[in-house]
Amino acid sequence: MITVENLSKSFPGKSSPVLALREVNLEIGAGALYGVVGPARSGKSTLAKVVALQEKPDRGTVRLDGLNTAGLDGRRLREVRRQVAVLDAVPALHAERTVAGNIAAPLERLGVDGPQRRNRVGRVLDIVGLTQRANQQPGELTEAQRRRVAVARALATGPAVLLADDPTAGIAAEEATSVLTVLDRARAELGVTVLLTTPDSTVVRRVCDQVAVLDAGRVVEHGTVLDLLAAPGSRTADALxxxxxxxxxxxxxxxxxxxxxxxxxxxxxxxxxxxxxxxxxxxxxxxxxxxxxxxxxxxxxxxxxxxxxxxxxxxxxxxxxxxxxxxxxxxxxxxx
Structure with a gap:
């Protein structure tokens, strides 16, 4: 479970600090596929980075399975970070390596031995539907397929949480479904909790159980998608x-x-x-x-x-x- 309590985060501005997150409170259950929706500069990516422990908040707390991450540093911080994989909006793949080689890269850095590494790579290749593409290079794939390789690479180390920051950005609508299906399958088969940020409400309609709507760094509504469809004045209902x-x-x-x-x-x-x-x-x-x-x-x-x-x-x-x-x-x- 991910618990976000009274989270605020600012960045330096030209004349005054820019407040990216304002007293954000969320509770994301284990195994959920949770969507955070909002326009550009609403705070979505900042929230993802804070939950991934890549940024420290000005105030507030992020708890992962009850663990208060605020006081972590050094080796313990690195250990907890390994439980949170991040899929960037435009993930970079190694052009000179095969699909399987790209997925194996983080396992090599961790010193995972050959047989175990091959087993893990094979498992996630199956989940993302790219087993037949294992020996191809990224340049031979479509953009949606490359995004699925990045998902597989993020899953290879066995994280408990996957943060997908705008995972369908730059992908044609007819291909985006394959990326979303992979995230849903990862949640179902691996038990990974997926936190997905997107400016596109239709992404929420396709795969998310729950949603939070961000506007200027504030959560303006949150809940299960189906409940929000019936809520008077709901932005989610208006969008979906x-x-x-x-x-x-x-x-x-x-x-x-x-x-x-x-x-x-x-x-x-x-x-x-x-x-x-x-x-x-x-x-x-x-x-x-x-x-x-x-x-x-x-x-x-x-x-x-x-x-x-x-x-x-x-x-x-x-x-x-x-x-x-x-x-x-x-x-x-x-x-x-």
Whole structure:
């Protein structure tokens, strides 16, 4: 587990210090794939460097499995640092070495013997899906494949934590999925805790369990991704859920109108039709759409309802676990 307590970090500026992190508090469970999202200069990379013990905070504490890292130095600091691998946004590979040779490099520095080194390299090559590329050189690979080599190199020493700083930077969208899949597989098969920073909210939608949103060095919201999708005013929801753009005239044509967030196969597939049948109302989808968060289907629809029991139908949908917000045209505003 990674615990960040009241963390602040500044850097010298031209006229005054630049505050990169402001009283950051996070708790990241062991084996999680945790996303930190924010725009450029929001503090994401600084947070990653502080957690990796590459930078010291001005104030606050980073605990790794309960160990307070603030007072570590010398040999003990080096030992703890080995438990935290860092994947840089633009990782450098040795052009003259093969893929396997690049992955073996940190093991060679640690003095790991030949048979054990080959075994570890083979294991992580399998995890990143590059076993067939072991004897090629980085220049023969795509950018996404080179990024996966860097992931394998970071995993080779058996860290407990992997910090991936913007791991899909500079990679085409169609190839980025392969890098994210590798990080998810590392978490699942090796039990590595992955802390991923990114400016791209769609990365969170694909692989992260939990997320923190940074803005100007502050955590403005955090929690599980699915919980935040239902939170009123959530930035995560605004970024990840399908947009709704329905003309007012279309909404006004119904007795009631509401925005409905549905999470999970059963809710997305059956809840709205069942409500229409149960309450004998006409229920139409007039905006929004479907997406996925990891393997979970999620929908945000604007629905229009006609019929005597329109309010009852919407209340019933909310009682069954959907998140319903009545629009101004409705009689009251509720969220459940």
């Amino acid at each position: 859920l399908p947009a709704i753009d329905t003309p007012r005239a279309q909404t006004a044509a119904y007795d009631r109108a509401a925005d409905v967030v549905l999470i999970g196969f059963a809710a997305v597939g059956a809840l709205l039709p069942e409500a229409a049948t149960r309450f004998d109302v006409e229920l139409a989808t007039i905006g929004g759409g479907l997406t996925r968060v990891g393997d979970t289907p999620v929908a945000r629809f604007r629905v229009g309802v006609r019929g005597r029991q329109a309010d009852s139908a919407l209340a019933w949908i909310a009682e069954r676990g959907a998140y319903v917000t009545h629009l101004a045209e409705g009689p009251q505003s509720i969220a459940a």
